[in-house]
Amino acid sequence: MATSGFDPQQSLDSVDDEQLPVPPHKQHGAKHFLGLYAAEHVAATEFVIGATFVGLGAGIWDILIGLVIGNTLAILSFTLITAPIAVGTRLSLFAYLERIAGNVMAKLYNGANVVIFAAISAAMITVSATAVRVLFDVPPQVAPYPTDMAFVIIAFAVGAIVVLVAAFGFNALSEFASICAPWLMVMFTAGGMVLIPALSESVTGFTTLTSFSDFVAIASASVFTGINADGEPGIGLWEVIGFAWAANTFAHFGLIDMALLRYARKKRYALATSTGMMFGHYVAWISAGLMGAATAATMKLSILVVDPGDVAFYALGMSGFVIVIVAGWTTANSNLYRAGLAAQALMPEVKRWKVTMLVGLGVMGASCFPFVYRSMLPLLTYAGLILVPVGGIAFAEYQLFPRLGMTRYWANFKGLADNRPAIASWGISLIFGFGLNVLDVMPFYYLFLPTWFVSILVYVVLARRAGACEAYPEKEKAQQEFNERVVEHHRRKAAEKYREGVEDKTLLSKGIKVMWGIVGLGVPAVLAWRVMFESPDLYQYYVNRELFYDITIWCTVIYFVFAYWGLQRSKQFKRREPEGTPSQASTG
Structure with missing residues (x-):
């Protein structure tokens, strides 16, 4: 039996488009990805992460320099690791994984994605609920759990809208989200600018800034002070670099964004991720830190428990409610949609909307607990640690196997029901990565790096012993013929259905x-x-x-x-x- 049920002899008309390479007429230029990544990474999470850096005690120069280095490393990771495989295969990781790793591996991977994306969706619903809470005069939720039944009702109401849209109207919301990016970029920047004079007055006695050094002095004295919420020395340059790099490891090292970059005409278009990394993960994080610190000082609360709704309202007035609701809502919908797709892969006999509704009920329950969104930093980091080994396995098969005299798709060609070396490599890598975390060998922001290398090494060794070094000329010929049929299939579809606007x-x-x-x-x-x-x-x-x-x-x-x-x-x-x-x- 073939690894994933993938049969090169099957009729292409019966194959879902998601399982086939992206055709030329659906590929995009750099401009498309500049907007796409701006919309993806200027979101409600920025309020949480910016405030988290302040609470962890990052210094101003650690932030200014560390975020540049870390986000540059992230851009290079998208460009050098994700894009070559995405453009080379024109497949999403889900489709590629089915071809190389088998049903069991694919189901385990989809199960992990359900949990991770559902958690992110729940966190974003909570962020939106913090804005709606202010409108109904509900007290701030400073505990890890809800302390007011009205907040639970608000979270469920916001969550219900998110679930329904993700289940039935996601296309319309995606279009709406695409126009939000320019506005979000302007408003995040404006929020920081509006509060800087107040911060300046509290530190220097003057409301005006005369130079960049004034900004550094104000930020270092009142926002990024180098002292954490417990009054102890905070995180340093290496931690800031590590988090900025690790925040999207599941997308670049973990190859999730193959789903997006497979549409790029050229590999270098992955450099367009700079709009998300250098604005959303640089300007917006710093601006959110400024807004959060000013709001916390006004409310006389720890920045770690100040709601994004309060932060946005203090910085932007009524527009602040809009930015929190919109940013949280659109981010929650996209992640719940991903969770629904992954869940449907586990239950293919159930319609996607039903599966999304089922996952959504759990998401709505989790969204009532504020500790979920306040845990975004470790959530994103550990999500990367879980998914990165799968990216390492795919990287090894695509990039290293041909150079080592090994055969791509060997498990499928060999007729194995499941790629046991891939499953074992994932398990060993997780034990290794989380073992390093337990032993506290290194900052957990960097755990993805050795874990990724271990997954590659283990998979190469185990696959070589299992038959990846063997030749499969008949199967490879059938694969080549299938690829040629796909090209002709896409050419025919383009001629029949598409015309330039x-x-x-x-x-x-x-x-x-x-x-x-x-x-x-x-x-x-x-x-x-x-x-x-x-x-x-x-x-x-x-x-x-x-x-x-x-x-x-x-x-x-x-x-x-x-x-x-x-x-x-x-x-x-x-x-x-x-x-x-x-x-x-x-x-x-």
Whole structure:
């Protein structure tokens, strides 16, 4: 029996598109990924992680330098590790794993993904609930568990919306989320700018900054002080670098983002992850730390228990509620959708929406507990530690096997029901990685590195002994013939179903862009600049800040109305029609 039920002789019309390589007419250029990663990584988690760095006692220079280095390493990891396999196979990791590792491995992997993505989704629902809580005057939830029944009701209400959208309306939400990225980038930056004069006054007695050194002095004295919440020396440069690198290990070393980067026309387009890493994981984290510290000082609470809703409202006024709800909601939906897909792979006989609803019930229950979202930093790190060995196994099979004289897809070619060396390698690597954590050999942010190398080494050794060094000429020929049939299948589909859209150059569409670009984004940015640089005293600061609050909420409404209108118009122009010739087929 073949490893995953993958049969190169099967009819391609009966194969789900997700199991086939991405065809040329569905591939995208760099611009697509610049926007995609900005939307993916400027989200509600930034409020939590920025505040966590403050609570852990990171120093200002550790943050400024460490985040640059760590996020650069993350970008290089996407570019050098994930993209070559994604572009080379044009498959998601789920599909590639089925071809190389077998049913048992795929089910174990999908089970891990259900738990991880469900936990992230629950955390983001809680973040959104903290904003709704303020609107109903529900007390802050400072304990690890809910202390007010009203908060439980709010969390369940927000969660119910997330679950229903993930189950039935995810495509519409994905479109909506795609227009949120520019607004989120502006608002995260504006929030930090609005609060800097207040922080400056508390440290220096003045509300204005004259140089970058002033910012460093203020941030080091009141935000990134180098002292943690317990009054002890905090984390240093190496920990900051490690976390910034490790925050997305499940996506790059763990190869989850093969699902996205398989659509890239060229491997180097993975450098577009810089919009997510250098803005979402640099500017937004620092800005969120500034906002969190200022809010905690105002509320006289530890920054570790201040709600994102309170932080956003203090920095951005009513627009702050919108940013927390939208960022939390969109992030929760995408992760719950992923959890539902992984769960359906475990129960293929059950419809996806039913499985998503079932997983969603557990997510709604978990979202009532604030400790879930406050544990985002270790959650992301340990999620990477669990999934990274699978990425190492796939990396070894794709990159190393040909160089070592070994055969890709050997287990499938050999007719094994399951790839036991892969399963054993994952298990041994997890024992090794979590063993290092128990022994406290190194900061847990870096555990993914030795764990990844161990998974590669163990898999190469075990696979070599199990038959990966053997030749399978007939099977390889059948695989090549299958690949040729896929190319022809995609060529035929492109000719039948796709035609390049018409470029929208109408005056109305240009006017729509002006409204959401200049009014929706430009005005809040200018007002935030005015608060930060044109507030010579506290009185003028409060006047400028209130003006920012009052106008920005209307700019927010204008942005979303016109951005969504523009999105719908662009879809009309880019809609593809079921007729045409190969020459008319779009190539991107």
